[in-house]
Amino acid sequence: MARVIMPLPHCDFDPTEAAVSWRVLVARGHQVRFATPDGAPAEADRIMIDGIGLDPWSRVPVLRHLRPIGLLLRANRDGRRAYAELERDPHFRAPMAWDAVAAEDFDGLVLPGGHRARGMRAYLESAVLQRLVVAFFDADKPVGAICHGVLLAARSRRADGRSVLHGRRTTALTWAQERAASALAHVGRRWDRDYYRTYVEQPxxxxxxxxxxxxxxxxxxxxEDFLDVPPGTPDARRKTGGLARDTPTDARPAWIVRDGNYVSARWPGDAHSFAARLADLLD
Known part of the structure; x- marks a missing residue:
């Protein structure tokens, strides 16, 4: 049994990426602990759970439950069920504080993502977490990063100023995926059009x-070390269409990149395969 640590922001992380990863790792016999900025329980991005807030009428009390865009973009049933299970986990309810985590106490690290700037920026910009990521890479312990979690890894720099991903192959949320989700937010969430853009371009x-x-x-x-789905890859359309998500028994929609003890993935639609590949390393 491996001991795994999963840092989370105080709020707004993606429920599928965290909960499915937790469920897969625990089912494979590993122990997952959690850490938050101050040791208080974390909360996922509620919009990704109920889908309310992504349609133009979301602020209207009666109409807010009509969610054609929200139902399309929120976590699917499996992701929502996994998160409901995670909320009952004693370790999730009693996390450590970020600054109390030491790499030598754990065998692996999981970095989930999330896009909402309100909660995710503190996670992505944390010097404490960046030092922790460097410690895991320096110890060559298994690290899994998905979606914006890869951005946290990319920002984690050694003493020479280079990222821990320098010299590694990786994937992450692609610009095509980020741009497509942002376009839908511009249609539905007009009062907060950059909801899907954690960071936006300056003039x-x-x-x-x-x-x-x-x-x-x-x-x-x-x-060239950033790897997206190459043309001609089997099931390429399924992997890049933005609608198909992997399941415990169907990895065809997923795109996972492994480089040594490092595993990366793009979005919630890769979560089952991502966690299973990380579990293989931990095994």
Whole structure:
């Protein structure tokens, strides 16, 4: 049995990426502990659970439950069920504080993602977590990062100034995925159109410059080390269409990249396969 630590922000993390990863790892016999900024229980992005807040009429009391866009973009049934189970887990309800976590006390690290700036920026910008990530990579212990979790890894730099991902191959949330979700938010969430953009471009910066893919790529030894689904890959349309998500028995929609003891994935639709590959390393 391996001991695994999963840092989370105080709020707004993706429920599927955290809960499915937890469920898969525990089912494989591993022990998962959690850490938050101050040791208080974390809460996922509620919009990704109920879908309320992604349609133009979401602020109207009666109409807010009509959620054509929200139901499309929220976590699917399996992700919501996994999160409901996670909320009852004693370790999730009594996390450690970020600064109390030591890499030597754990065998593996999981970095879930999430996009809502309100909660995720503190997680992505935390010097405490960045030092923790460096410690796990320096010890060559298994690390799994999915979606914006890869951005936290990319920002974690050793003493020489290079990212721990420098010289590694990785994937992450792609600009195509981020742009497509943001376009829907511009239609439905007009009062907060950048809900899907944790970081947005400043005047003079090209479109996509602050996307997850762009920033992660800038941290790599070469742009070719960022791996998206190549044309001609079996099930490429299923992997890139944005509608199909993997399941415990169907990995065809997933895209996972492994480089040594490091495993990365793009979005909640990869979560089962991502966690299973990390569990293989922990085994």
């Amino acid at each position: 003079g910066e090209p479109e996509g410059h602050m996307s997850v893919e762009a920033e992660v790529t800038r941290a790599l030894a070469t742009p």
